[in-house]
Amino acid sequence: MQIAVVGAGAVGCYYGGLLLRAGHDVTFIGRQPHVDAINAHGLLLDTKTFNGRLPAIAATDATALAPPDLVLVCVKSADTEQAGRALAGRLRPETSVLSLQNGVDNAPRLATVTGHAVIPVVVYVGSEMAGPGHVRHHGGGDLAIGPSAASQALAQTLEAAGVRTTIADDIDKTLWSKLIINCAFNALSAVAGISYGPILEVEGTRNVVTSAVQEAVSVARASGVSIGDDLLAHILNIPAIMPNQMSSTAQDLARGKPSEIDFLNGYVVRKGAELGIATPTNHAMQVMVKLAERGKAMSARRT
Structure with a gap:
């Protein structure tokens, strides 16, 4: 699966790293220090059960992004519209967009800017960027995703990557x-x-x-x-x-x-x-x- 992680911070690098380790093609969009480190040395994924570098591709913007199958939007809430504008026109009708962000209104804000359906996700993970391109997992990691036609398949993909995922009917x-x-x-x-x-x-x-x-x-x-x-x-x-x-x-x-x-x-x-x-x-x-x-x-x- 072609996956784009928009917001290569603690949340994006953790879940993107797990999907990368599971064999998916993941591109990380983030800030220059993390992008440079990931491109030069790979993503350092440091979890309770795995510590190693994973070859990955990173960029500072989404302009060269090929239309992905799945997008994880993990930017700060203040950057939601900016991220949406960067994605607009780069999404296929069948692309799934997940908002893994704090707050309650990011998914509709993203949908307004992109003109594309966005599935809200609630994240329960403790993680941090311990250095450029280095994500450290402290605990948790479950996700609750909103209902949609694609949610069951997405949950199966995440589960296969080691992410315990539930579909919350009352998201x-x-x-x-x-x-x-x-x-x-x-x-x-x-x-x-x-x-x-x-x-x-x-x-x-x-x-x-x-x-x-x-x-x-x-x-x-x-x-x-x-x-x-x-x-x-x-x-x-x-x-x-x-x-x-x-x-x-x-x-x-x-x-x-x-x-x-x-x-x-x-x-x-x-x-x-x-x-x-x-x-x-x-x-x-x-x-x-x-x-x-x-x-x-x-x-x-x-x-």
Whole structure:
């Protein structure tokens, strides 16, 4: 299968690497340092069960991309439209496009720009780019994909590559549940610079997390998405089961990269305003991360 991974970061390189190892023809579209490393030395796939270099092709844009059978869109949410414009005109009618992105609205945004159907995917993986062209897997890796005529075949392809995949009939609920988890911990992990494990040990943090979750659940339900009453208990247990995981927002801040906070807590804030629902805790988390980003940028300019 001809596969294009648009966004050769931690998520794209992990899943693209597994598909590459399974024998598929994978092209990675990413930033120059990763592209140069992959073209020169192959993709270094570092997982719990495999550590080795895989010959691969990479490029900085999709202009020379042959029409693929499958596209994994793994760019940051702020880059969704740009990625869609790069893909427009390079997709065959039978090409499957999967959005493996944080947030709940990337698939429709991509579909609008490309004029092509996009299947939303919820990602449950801990991974990072440990260096140029080097993806390190920390845990997890399951995917939940939305229903479509191609979903069963896609799930079989992913399963054969070692990716446990389910088809979520209520993908909106799954997307929102993941978003609410991100709203609970991403900002706190980022601003404190700590993993999930110690977060709830600080007095008052449990109340803050609970408030952020309750606000987001109210917004989801007002948007017509059915979120179960058991989600909060599950979220409060995450630091115990993923103690060493740093949020993607924390990783972005540590590297001086723009975060996706406007598409996580910020999305809840915007949607809440549309629906007349107050979201002060999520707003505070969004602002805290924006301040941390500003501080990082000012420090970089001084040096």
